Amino acid sequence: MPHLKLGLSMFRMGYHIAAWRHPDVPADGAMRLDAFLRVTQAAERGLFDLVFLADELAVRGSDNPPGAQARSGAAAELEPLTLLSALAPLTRTIGLVATGSTTYSEPYNLARQFLSLDHLSGGRAGWNVVTSWGAEDALNFGHMTVPDYDTRYDRAAEFVDVVRGLWASWDADAFVRDKATGLFHDPAKRHVLEHKGRCFTVRGPLSMARSPQGEPVMVFAGDSPAGRDIAARSADIVFTAKQDLADAKAFYASIKERLPAHGRREEDVVVMPGLMAIVGRTRDEARAKLDALQALIDPVLGLASLYDRLGDLSAHDVDGPVPEPKDPAFRSRAEVMWRLAQREGYTIRQLYMALASGRGHRVVVGTPADIADEMAHWQAERAADGFNVIPTHLPAAIDDFVEMVVPELQRRGLFRLAYEGPRLRDNLGLFRR
Ligand SMILES: Cc1cc2nc3c(=O)[nH]c(=O)nc-3n(C[C@H](O)[C@H](O)[C@H](O)COP(=O)(O)O)c2cc1C
Incomplete structure (x- = not known):
């Protein structure tokens, strides 16, 4: 079996709805660099492939019953790309994946921001592509309601192609910067996109050198047929929330069987269901x-x-x-x-x-062996290539996972003993052909 891949979703210092009230959780942690650094360093010590930040473009949720909104831990958190850029020089190897919306951004802006993070981190950036379903998000961008499903997905498909086109603006060796001859870049290695589509007109090229890892890693989390199609075309990683094995297997198969139509192989896409592991030395x-x-x-x-x-x-x-x-x-x-x-x-x-607790994700409560059994079983059953760890509360949940579950996985030969390389794609084993 290939090694499992591991991500840590560190949104809001934990996914349990009471996380912020736990005595070990810094209640203002979602607004603090030091809290996220502490968590990211723990994940890096545990040789995780990546940390991941979900994102919402509004304070979501209604106040039903009255008083609920004021008690939720959701109204104060840092912006993901800024936060990951601050974490980049303070970490060495772990991948840094942020969520970015195709509905409320422009491809040129987003391509530039993620490629900057990729350069600042030495090739460790990833983009989680979302179309933003929240009604409250729409109200912050001049819409009365969420644009309808097809509109969002048509825009997303074109958006992703434009971003990837912009990332390919320059060959890896385009910038010669030859002081003797005065030549800064080789014009033969510059590719002007000249995109004219239904949603976007973008000339290019992007004002930035090629990614240190070829292209930032592309992550998708959609579940609908349109979401799965766009993932099959462009994803390196697919996140999903599946509570039972049969659903997870069906999802896994539906992603993998879509790949050949896009000239891609099974091993070109890593499927990572969420896993909330609550681990103790005893049950x-x-x-x-x-x-x-x-x-x-x-x-x-x-x-x-x-x-x-x-x-x-x-x-x-x-x-x-x-x-x-x-x-x-x-x-x-x-x-x-x-x-x-x-x-x-x-x-x-x-x-x-x-x-x-799980917010739609698989929850397993048990010993390190129980958690490792479950992960191994899902991998063997072709339901997962890895897992996006969904912590109850941070930093305790990542500390427990790294101290107890990672050694158990390593003992079984299911997880790496050292990082394979300095870039996210080195560790994921995913270089584009
Ligand atoms: C693990 C996971 C993480 C997600 N993260 C976000 C997020 O950060 N922001 C967001 O607006 N939507 C997020 N979503 C929602 C998806 O992008 C998508 O809108 C949703 O799964 C519905 O998919 P569909 O529209 O293809 O049916 C996430 C979904 C999953 C499964």
């Missing part, structure tokens, strides 16, 4: 870590996490049964939740606790 210790976080969930936030599917439950006893959904507006989305509560005998509190 009881792991469980206790999760329980400590669960106890910190403010009931208003717990109810808010159910609001979209079950409506406002604040008039009900949180330790009583989940009421049968009556409102037809909620009916279909509510049914899955309600049936789950029925099957497990969950109260309202138990239901939101069951959903609170």
Whole structure:
């Protein structure tokens, strides 16, 4: 088996909805360089391929039930590209991947920003391409609503082609800078894009030398057929959120089978599902870590996490049964939740606790061996080439993973003992043909 690839998603100092209230978490960490540096250095010590920053272009979410918004840890965080640029000189080998929106940016700006990060970091940058689905994002860019799905995806497909075209503006040896002859660049090695498409007209070339790793790494996280197609054409890495093995296998197969149509091989794309690993030296210790976080969930936030599917439950006893959904507006989305509560005998509190931690990702609570078993099984079953680690809270979750799970994976021959090289593509083993 090839070695697993590992990413760490370090958004907001953790994904558990009560993360910011945990005594070990700096409550203002998402606004602090030193907090992100501490986390990134831990991941680098653990030989992770990359750290990853998700992004939203608004304070998302409604205040339902009232008071929920003021209790969420989501309203204060640093801008990803700026943050990763600050981390670049303070780290050596780990990849630095930021999210960038194709809906609310222009290809020339974005191509320039990511290629700058790539140069500043010596070839360690990656771009997570998103089309930004949030209704609140649209309101910050002159739209009343989110542009419709096809509009966003048409724009995304062209956007990605333009960015990659701009990144190819110069051959690697175009800048001769010969002081004796006075020649700065070789004009034969300059490629003017001259793009004229439906959404963009971009002449080029980009005012920047070629990437130290050929091209920054391209990451996609879309799930729809359009999202999968665009990934098959241009992705190096695909992130996904899959809770069960059968879904993950189907997703993996659907990405890999799309590749030949684009002249690409299976091994050209790394599929990385999210994995929330809550690890302890014993299963009881792991469980206790999760329980400590669960106890910190403010009931208003717990109810808010159910609001979209079950409506406002604040008039009900949180330790009583989940009421049968009556409102037809909620009916279909509510049914899955309600049936789950029925099957497990969950109260309202138990239901939101069951959903609170993983945010749609696979959650495994156990010993290092339990976590490694699960990762090995998903790899062997062709559901994953690696994992994007989704921490409950930081820095504790990455410290635990690096101290306990990484050595276990290494012992089994599933993970590297040293970085393969200085650039992100060296470690991913992904150079474009
Ligand atoms: C692991 C992962 C990370 C994501 N990160 C972001 C993000 O940072 N910002 C964002 O707006 N959307 C993010 N998304 C949403 C996706 O880009 C995409 O909009 C969503 O999965 C729906 O995909 P589809 O529109 O192709 O169905 C993420 C999705 C996944 C699975």
